[in-house]
Amino acid sequence: MYATCLFCQKDLGRNETFETFPVGRRLAFDAAKGRLWVVCRHCERWNLSPLEERWEAIEEAERLYRDTRRRVATDNIGLAKLRDGTTIVRIGEPLRPEFAAWRYGDQFGRRRVRQLAIVGAGLGALGAVIAGGAIVGVGVGSFAWMIGNAGKGIVRGNPEKIVARIKGPNGELMDVRRRHLLETSIEPGESSPIAVTLRYKNGQARFEGEQAMHVASRIIPAANRFGGSKKTVAEAVSKIESAGSSERFIERIGSMSRVVTRAGLTDLPDWTRGHVKKSRFVKSSRKHDWNTGLFALDSVQRLALEMALHEETERAALQGELTALEAAWREAEEIAGISDALLVPQDVDAKLTKLKGE
DSSP states (O other), X not given: OOOXXXXXXXXXXXXXXXXXXXXXXXXXXXXXXXXXXXXXXXXXXXXXXXXXXXXXXXXXXXXXXXXXXXXXXXXXXXXXXXXXXXEEEEEOOOOHHHXXXXXXXXXXXXXXXXXXXXXXHHHHHHHHXXXXXXXXXXXXXXXXXXXXXXXXXXXXXXXXXXXXXXXXXXXXXXXXXXXXXXXOEEEOOSSSSOEEEEEETTEEEEEOHHHHHHHHHHHHHHHTTTOOXXXXXXXXXXXXHHHSXXXXXXXXXXXXXXXXXXXXXXXXXXXXXXXXXXXXXXXXXXXXXXXXXGGGSOHHHHHHHHHHHHHHHHHHHHHTTTHHHHHHHHHHHHHHHXXXXXXXXXXXXXXXXXXXXX
């Protein structure tokens, strides 16, 4: 039983309704296909549950869905809220575009609302500072450049924020900051649709095969910080549909991204100046906007790529009886454990170990 989100490593929460599956506050299930997901309420990603743990929970979810009156439904998708506050999503037999638009529309929509609220609060605080300066007679004009950069930083996010922790080829933990996405590139892989050249703190690494797909699925959401509107999500779904499948779409993106995301060929945007040292990854420091690395893909392409990578992860996991997903989930648990340990003093950890032994 796993309790940590595969994608953001945060706790999935618990419910008091499902005795055999107490993980998660929102569960989604497809009884016909025998699939059960735990929806992370932090990043809104859908975590496919281990095969051996889902069957009783699916039967219980179907019974509870039919019994509850607090539900809304279309012909293919239903949503019900249980007494303990747990939400269950019932998937019928929708056409793929409808299911994808509903599933990712909810995910990206919530992410968009959350980030807009954060940015709005930040800009509001900045406005209060400006207004306060004007009241006390401080000349705002003399600080215009600083204020402008502060506003950009709020909207674009802190370039030094760690947006992902990736396990390297030798087991080392690599911190990926937001600015590193500007120097990360995607191209066709030798044994998978894509390969990823990842920039991280004090280095870079190239990933091929299943590792490349896994790494891409971890970093692309950080580039999609603002999610997407219903229109943008619909356009992203349409792109995948026109390609014929998620795998075909990823192949197309890989071929195109070979050129547009190639790190170091385009100037870094001005908001990274002062944070990125001049190196072989950066050829100049001329002012340029947000158009390098992963941000060279437009918002529709990035959202479609995130959807396609998520669906390919599930497809590969189902074909391999969840072996790949279990390995990824174990990594997520391990990284979460390392991250948590950084916040706990050593003496506390020692006392806990002693108590467990007793």
